Amino acid sequence: MAKQKKAHCEADLRARILTQDIPPGSDLDEASLAEDYGISRTPLREVLHRLAGGGYVRLEENRGAKVESMDFATLRVFFQTAPLIYCSIARQAAENRSSREIAALKETQVQLSRVARAGDARQSGLLNHKFHEQIGEMARNPYLFAGLKRMLVDHTRLSQTFFDPKTNADETRIKKAIEQHDAMISAIEAQEAALATDLTLQHWDLSRDQLEKYVRPDPIPLDVISMKDHRNAI
Amino acid sequence: MAKQKKAHCEADLRARILTQDIPPGSDLDEASLAEDYGISRTPLREVLHRLAGGGYVRLEENRGAKVESMDFATLRVFFQTAPLIYCSIARQAAENRSSREIAALKETQVQLSRVARAGDARQSGLLNHKFHEQIGEMARNPYLFAGLKRMLVDHTRLSQTFFDPKTNADETRIKKAIEQHDAMISAIEAQEAALATDLTLQHWDLSRDQLEKYVRPDPIPLDVISMKDHRNAI
DNA sequence: CCTATACATTTTGTATACAAACGAGAAATT
DNA sequence: AATTTCTCGTTTGTATACAAAATGTATAGG
Incomplete structure (x- = not known):
């Protein structure tokens, strides 16, 4: 108790x-x-x-x-290091995964896609965290895993807005991220290391684009007309 | 107290x-x-x-x-991952080092070469550990540093025999390792990142040769990113 | 002789009381 | 008035006693 x-x-x-x-x-x-x-x-x-x-x-x-605080210097290093760690982990996860771990990963993914569809941003972020941590475990590399875990702490905190869609574009992005997860699962299950790293890099690109907006948001429009244009463009 | x-x-x-x-x-x-x-x-x-x-x-x-035990699986991963982490750290150490840190590193190196000459294997191993940990701090990368620290725990334990010379060849190796340290300090101080990674790789090779009694798989490619898409570099 | 179970011993986990350090604000000195 | 020093309340650090869990051992039953 x-x-x-x-x-x-x-x-x-x-x-x-x-x-x-x-x-x-x-x-x-x-x-x-x-x-x-x-x-x-x-x-x-x-x-x-x-x-x-x-x-x-x-x-x-x-x-x-x-x-732990997240100052500007940390952020810079985060963007610098993320692709290296994520991709190295993905490669080794593909090489070393067990079928039991694949099953657990799929289960997490099912839960994630459910709560994401339901619009539960908090649970989505946490399950996304779990998803990537599970891939980290599959790599069976305690050295990279130590770095990954620290990275995920910052990544999950930074991307708290990611699963909280404000626009149609946001919803599309979430859908895309979850599709990427499915592709990553397949690649890892098939032990296709090169594909797994490639998909991981794409997944990172998507996340990074979103994060950069959060860290360095779009500038305020200089005039009313361009703002109108931007709205109507979608 | x-x-x-x-x-x-x-x-x-x-x-x-x-x-x-x-x-x-x-x-x-x-x-x-x-x-x-x-x-x-x-x-x-x-x-x-x-x-x-x-x-x-x-x-x-x-x-x-x-x-923590060091089983065969751990050892394999160690050899696989060491060059990636050590070289990434060395590069960033060269980029981010402060002169204060360089001074501290030099001080450690002086102590190390002294105890190594005196044949104190235990202190040599510990000071060698400190030396590499200091380089890790210079990189100002908490994600890689976490992995480096874990790596150094195993590396220092594995190489306990390294600083305990049994033959003339062993003494030559120790001398060479310490000369490599000097070169690494110079490269990092001069902020020559490419040279620092190159020297680090040589230093690793020397250490690895010594540890060669263990099976060692192919290392993870160092350029997992640049192979793909240099948009990801910052 | 082997196995299983109950009991005793050892070791780990938790709560609480007490000691030490820190910080804010009052009092004293310059 | 500014600075230093003192004091007190708050918060963290440590010791110890006690509870719970695990391990080892002896004995009863097969």
Whole structure:
């Protein structure tokens, strides 16, 4: 029972950080969190240590835990490194996947496409996170997997807007991303490493285009006419 | 005072694991370790959690901490992934290094060459570890750095014999490795990224030859991105 | 002789009380 | 008025006692 509470605490904190329910830079107070989750401070501190190990929070001496921030420098490195890690992982996942893992991945994908269709942005982001983490496990490469997990923490937080469609174009993009997932599953299942990396790169391109808009949004139109044109163009 | 004891405990356990003074697969008993280091079990458990986060030990539910083992599968992946991570890190270290970090790196190198000449294999291994970790920090890439740190845990453990010369050829190899370090420092200081990666690859080759008793598969291609689409480069 | 089960021992997990460090604000000194 | 120092409340860090789980051992039954 108490074990479940601790596991729930850790999973819930992870989810809340990934969805930015607890935003980057937030202070985490041990006493109040322990009370919230109905456990004492000792196991809560162990949870925080584990979250720190996974790049979710930063522990400072005598100063408690803060949710890892995402400054501009981090973002730059993120864009720089993502294709390398994602593609290397995809290649090795295709080489080393087991059929059991493929089945689990397909199950995640089914759930993801369901919640995405239902418009549940929060669950979509979390299941998308799980999807890519499962591919990471398939690669059986603890070195790259360590980097991937940290990368996914930032990626999921950054792309919180991705699964929350505002326009028709957004919905198309979500649909496309989920189709890409299906293609990636097939390639990995068929152990076609080259295809898997290629599809992963395309998937990254889609995500990156969306993220760049979020990070560097379209400039405000200089005049009313061009804005009208833009609206009518769709 | 107590803070120092805890820090010492963590550093000492790290060193003992890296030097295989505590061999892979060992069980770590909380009570006896706590007594050995003169701290109570609570802070000791936090140390173990941190070591687990760094890939030094594995924590199993209700079953304590074991030093991470190095099975055959791990070894294979190690040889596969090392050049990719080391070279990516070296390139970015050259791009992002500060002069302060260069000075610190040089200091480590001075110490390393001193203890290596003195035949202190244990300290040589640990300082070599520190040297490469410092280069990792220079890259300012938390994603690759996470993988590098895990890689170095295994690399340092594997190469425990490296700095313990048995023959003249061994001594020549050590000398060569340390000369390579000097060249790497120069390249990184001069921000010559291409040269730094090239030297790093040579350095890896030397180390790999030494570890060659283990099966080594083909490395992951270094240019997974540039092969495809250079739009992805930033 | 082997297996299974109950019990005892050991080890890990949690709660709580206490100690130490930090930070904010008041008081004192220049 | 500005700066320093002191004090107190808050928060984090540690020790210890206790609970729960796992492991080892002995004994009963087959």
